[in-house]
Amino acid sequence: METEIVKIKDKEFKPYLTPAQINDIIEDLARRINRDYAGKNPLLVAILNGAFIFAADLVKKLSFPCRISLIKVSSYAGTESTQNVCELIGLQESIKDEDVIIIEDIVDTGVTMSHLLERLRKDQPRSLAICSLLFKPEKFTKDYTIDYIGKSIPNEFVVGYGFDYDGYGRNLPGIYQLKD
Numbered sequence: 001m002e003t004e005i006v007k008i009k010d011k012e013f014k015p016y017l018t019p020a021q022i023n024d025i026i027e028d029l030a031r032r033i034n035r036d037y038a039g040k041n042p043l044l045v046a047i048l049n050g051a052f053i054f055a056a057d058l059v060k061k062l063s064f065p066c067r068i069s070l071i072k073v074s075s076y077a078g079t080e081s082t083q084n085v086c087e088l089i090g091l092q093e094s095i096k097d098e099d100v101i102i103i104e105d106i107v108d109t110g111v112t113m114s115h116l117l118e119r120l121r122k123d124q125p126r127s128l129a130i131c132s133l134l135f136k137p138e139k140f141t142k143d144y145t146i147d148y149i150g151k152s153i154p155n156e157f158v159v160g161y162g163f164d165y166d167g168y169g170r171n172l173p174g175i176y177q178l179k180d
Helices: 019-036 052-059 111-121
Strands: 006-008 011-017 043-048 067-077 080-089 099-107 127-135 148-152 175-178
Touching (some): 019 052, 019 148, 052 067
Parallel strands (some): 043 067
Antiparallel strands (some): 006 011, 067 080
């Protein structure tokens, strides 16, 4: 990972997590999930667009049979959460009596995940867990549990490794933080 500042559109970002650090975080998450889901066949529900790279790397490290489904929900515009959640692409299979693990790139306010949990609980899964690569505890406003947190971070905007700024920056191999 370069130590230089990355410019995306009108903003500058500084290095925050290297690809090696991200891999270590995912290894730890996978170890915990493998332990908890040994002997089970959960359905992984990855949230697009942000979690696609994380979900792909995580699923390769899981040691149990699993399926993956992709859904798209959004509450962001630019660098701020809009507090309005719009489900864009829904779940196609039944999750009734299934163990479900939601794979998310980041939970900050918790609004998007709260909406998704409410929606999925109506379908009566056996269990419902959340795995988030990053978590912003300072911004979190909800009262549900995030079962697997890769890393808690300060309330700073990040790009790279699937995270974007107006659609750009997802392809960076590391994670960068908005420069002051």
